[in-house]
Amino acid sequence: MKLLVTGGAGYIGSVVTRMLLDAGHQVVVLDDLRTGHRAALAPEATHVEASIHDAARVLTPDAGFDGVLHFAALIAAGESMVRPELYWQNNTVGSLALLDAVRAARVPRLVFSSTAAVYGNPLELPIPETAVKAPTNTYGATKLAVDMALTSEAVGHGLAAVSLRYFNVVGAHLTGDVALGERHDPETHLIPIALDVAAGRREKLQLFGDDYPTVDGTCVRDYIHVADLARAHLLALDAAVGGRHRIYNLGNGSGFSNRQVVEVVREVTGRPVPVEMAPRRDGDPAELVASSALARTELGWVPQKPTLHDMVADAWTFYQAHHPVQPS
Numbered sequence: 001m002k003l004l005v006t007g008g009a010g011y012i013g014s015v016v017t018r019m020l021l022d023a024g025h026q027v028v029v030l031d032d033l034r035t036g037h038r039a040a041l042a043p044e045a046t047h048v049e050a051s052i053h054d055a056a057r058v059l060t061p062d063a064g065f066d067g068v069l070h071f072a073a074l075i076a077a078g079e080s081m082v083r084p085e086l087y088w089q090n091n092t093v094g095s096l097a098l099l100d101a102v103r104a105a106r107v108p109r110l111v112f113s114s115t116a117a118v119y120g121n122p123l124e125l126p127i128p129e130t131a132v133k134a135p136t137n138t139y140g141a142t143k144l145a146v147d148m149a150l151t152s153e154a155v156g157h158g159l160a161a162v163s164l165r166y167f168n169v170v171g172a173h174l175t176g177d178v179a180l181g182e183r184h185d186p187e188t189h190l191i192p193i194a195l196d197v198a199a200g201r202r203e204k205l206q207l208f209g210d211d212y213p214t215v216d217g218t219c220v221r222d223y224i225h226v227a228d229l230a231r232a233h234l235l236a237l238d239a240a241v242g243g244r245h246r247i248y249n250l251g252n253g254s255g256f257s258n259r260q261v262v263e264v265v266r267e268v269t270g271r272p273v274p275v276e277m278a279p280r281r282d283g284d285p286a287e288l289v290a291s292s293a294l295a296r297t298e299l300g301w302v303p304q305k306p307t308l309h310d311m312v313a314d315a316w317t318f319y320q321a322h323h324p325v326q327p328s
């Protein structure tokens, strides 16, 4: 297929681009590099340095695209609470512009990066796709709005749409001479920050809240290896059906508390990770654990690296290749 990948210079989009190319697809990456990395761009893919707001320049009716994989977004939940207009403009208005271009060019299918953040504080665990959607931050709300627009687009215009709701994505794609991993700046995700502390590049790790109703009082999250997540996109592309919007949660179905994550980071790196407790942050749900039963039955998705140890080990390998690590 000829595919457009928005956000293909980012963490997850670059891994999916690599797998699409390896599977024989032709890929054009649309990424304005606002948070992505030129070094993460696949040499075999064509790169168009532009915003999704201008997607119609690339998705012309004559260009012959068979599908779009839409990763481009701003992703920091905390920032979305203090600069909400940025998130609505980029994540929602930008996605609507992309959908206009998809419709005008009659592109038949689209796979969208949605998020566990659409559920807010879940009433049931593990969380099924049918759970109440009540995002507690603007980031989650901007993603839920796009999910809803995709349902309309499928019903109204026959798009084959799939939303994949990721839980916490970790690890790196390490094969042959390819090494693609997480490099957000500023980093807001727990594991890369914990690796920074293990490497001696930060003094200590702040954990926000130890009075949640969880196993040890710290927040519990479900982690998924980026390569397992990427494989689900290839399955979703094949499974997409015109006129339907399918939605799948992607996680491993088991939760780890922040303190348990820190223990795994200490184990994998063999280094100390000093922790400082801080007050709860607004909008952080106590526990987010996915039910991915639907992805398993309908897409045939089977995670190959379900253990947190493997995910952190791959993240650490990537980390050490890209950052100076202080002697312990």
Ligand SMILES: NC(=O)c1ccc[n+]([C@@H]2O[C@H](COP(=O)([O-])OP(=O)(O)OC[C@H]3O[C@@H](n4cnc5c(N)ncnc54)[C@H](O)[C@@H]3O)[C@@H](O)[C@H]2O)c1
Pocket: 006, 007, 008, 009, 010, 011, 012, 013, 030, 031, 032, 033, 034, 035, 036, 037, 050, 051, 052, 053, 070, 071, 072, 073, 074, 075, 090, 094, 113, 114, 115, 116, 165, 166, 167, 168, 169, 170, 184
């Ligand atoms: N990382 C996670 O744990 C996680 C969890 C749930 C959902 N997601 C979703 O997955 C997607 C990818 O996340 P990521 O971690 O790879 O983020 P990332 O920041 O590494 O990548 C996002 C990419 O999109 C590009 N981009 C942003 N806005 C753009 C625009 N208007 N036009 C063109 N390019 C633009 C950036 O330059 C960057 O390369 C996002 O949609 C995010 O909401 C990520």
